[in-house]
Amino acid sequence: MTFTWFGPIPRVMIPDPELVKEVLSNKFGHFGKQSSRIAKLLAEGVVSHEGEKWAKHRRILNPAFHHEKIKRMLPVFSTCCAETITKWENSMPSEGSFEVDVWPEFQNLTGDVISRTAFGSSYQEGMKIFQLQGELAERLVQSFQTIFIPGYWFLPTKNNRRMREIDREIRKTLREIIRKREKAIKDGKTNNDDLLGLLQESNMNESKGNAKLGLSTEDVIEECKLFYFAGMETTSVLLTWTLIVLSLHPEWQERAREEVRNHFVRAKPDFDSLSRLKTVTMILYEVLRLYPPATFIVRRTYKEMELGSIRYPAGVNLLLPILFIHHDPEIWGKDASEFNPARFADGVSNASKL
Template sequence: MATGALLQPWSLLGFLAALAALWWACRVLQSTLIVPRRLGRALRSQGLRGTTYRFPFGDLKELARLAVAARAKAMPLSHDITPRVNRLYYNVIGEHGKVSVTWLGPTPRVIVNDPKLVREILANKLGHFQKRKHDGIVRRLASGLVNHEGEKWAAHRKLISPAFHLEKLKKMLPAFASCSDELIARWAGYVGSDGAREIDVWPEFQNLTGDVISRTAFGSSFSEGRRIFEIQCEQVQNLVKLMNTLYLPGFRFLPTQLNRRLKANAREVQALLRGIVSKRERAMKEGRANNDDLLGVLMESNIAETRQDGSSEPVMTMDDIIGELKLFYFAGMDTTAVLLTWTMVVLSAHPEWQERAREEVRRVFGNNRPDLDGIQQLKTVSSSLAGLCSAVCSHNTTSHASLTDTVVSVLVWSSLQVTMILYEVLRLYPPVVQLDRQTHNEVELGGVTYPPGVLLSLPIVFVHHDKDVWGEDADEFSPERFKDGVSRASKDSPAFFPFGWGPRICVGQNFALVEAKMALSSILQHFSFALSQSYTHAPFPVSTLQPEHGAHLMLKKL
């Protein structure tokens, strides 16, 4: 009797364990077999074609195989990069058309390579399209505005936007200038008395943007900010490793070395940011805080909005503020770096455009600081802003106040214009090669009714290289296509999405472009550059479109 009574609880536990295992197996079967077949039939019945779902991985194995094969082959120096960036999409679009189906594991992912439909999805007027939900580890790395929806997104966007207004950017110009000065001085030291030197500019620009972000985000807390930048760089590389493994439910809870490192880094970043925010809160209460940096502007906006609402609870909590600061690092640390890197690579391959930009800077400004009259004489906005920004980086004695007022006047004047060279580089080498949206209810798009649970993949790099949209020279570097603005650069108006589109367009795009213009213009004044013999052209999508083997250029001091 005693033995039977003892076994009874174990029998009950065994039954419950078996029941839980059965429930889990049913869930897996439902999500990896039944739902994919139902969604696939719904899409095929409306005429959509593409790859066939393979249980349970979909196209993940083929995607990995094609990526490895593409990277194994040497690529010629060409701007026709789409076959290397995503060979699976290249093959599927070529065989099945601009709107076609692939499979991300058991989830149907519809490629939407049509600018009109891309605009409709990103405009999201009826709220049918949401951002793709990521694993918890990814959210810890890049939480904040990018992951919010609905009212919370609107509230956070309202608070964050003032940090990137032109008046605030004006106050960040000294930080931009200081970082550019340090870059030029460092490169001058590399070149030395020989007058020429090979440099891999990719890590150089990563360091530059890391310094800019740390200074503009945290001001006096620059050293802590720099440490956060270093950790976030490591987190991005770890994230890439994670994304290259098959996702399984609960994978992030397994005590793997990668998961442990991701969590340890996340805890350190959280602790550093909490300390910085707490220190700033104390300084603000004591009236000794300088709130010209991103953190200060964000906290001031939060306090003002909370008072306006008459609420005792802040619109943004401490964790919300920390999330936005992490996102600023994640989104900003490589975007400008890759833009500057590809711009220098492209201008090295097209020295006539490099010289045109340099000549205009010299012709209009010489060694003097620019004024508004000189700026208005320039033929292209790219050179006007380049000349202005390089003057900020020089060492003349014009007062800072009058100079920054002129900078803001130019930025306002040029805000509706196009920086031809940079925009053409952004077209050919967009930092983010694709965006994803997900249907959360039934929605009609382009004559197709999509059920809930379908991923819509917006392949920005393919749209930017589409000859039906940009003409037969779509794979060629031709900045003059932007001389009359973005809307007239392509046949389809518009088809240019380097920073997204619609209400969720990148809030920091002005920050990135001003930073890039300042650095590039200063480089043009001090150096000429050409491709090194060791340069290997290998665009590779990580978190951004990066040069897989670096960007080795020959710098020559002017």
């Protein structure tokens, strides 16, 4: 357990998984989410809401992520992957080896997938958002030290001005996509197969003509920004580490290849057979354990709270260290820092000593 200052905010790291569960289950509603200026700029939406507001947003979002709907998006995943692989194959020299920097390749792949699955017919505008969000994230990283200086964000520095401009541009583009789509729905000209269409359909069903019961256009904009932010970087980090560890462990690479060959010898991947890929799933779980794309989660105490026989005052940051917990030998055994997908042979719940 450690204590640090995060700018002016006291922050305590909670490494005990039982206490982490207690914080996340938030039974009494006293462990809240920590909003920040960065989060506001990148994406708010359901991930930053709490209580009634969170429940309402989740209720409206859930139908869009139903597995029957995701099944219909599979051809899009397949097309995007095939395009990436064809690009790599075409870059191959007829002899010798060839190097690919997979990180930007996977960022493009996941950006492409999310643009098509979220905005289907407005794909071009979706790609524009993807590029703008990439630039925004880069600029935020560059100015990371300054975000805790009170008032700094309001200074008209070149970087701040550009970040605000990007934010306005993203919102404007999304507002136009949403308006266009609303009109198409009214004219009966859309098939609602992408995330935005499904979200709008679900929103209309929920609000039943009473706007207060549904999400506003600004709410929908935030959820769309969240699809990009939550879905893209995370997935490309996972894919990049997967290729790295598979290149370091050719025996697992061969086992995964063999399994894929056995399942998809003739057919294209479909939803049900993908969920039967046991070795590939074990590998992905192990990569998520060793290199979790979200390395920590933060919550904060709303009022004085007791946790693990320590009393915390209101306003304390609680850092839930996913990365640390995933590497703890007391939880995973002596080989905690090694790549061993076999630990997931009997599923997630049997992989650790918890």
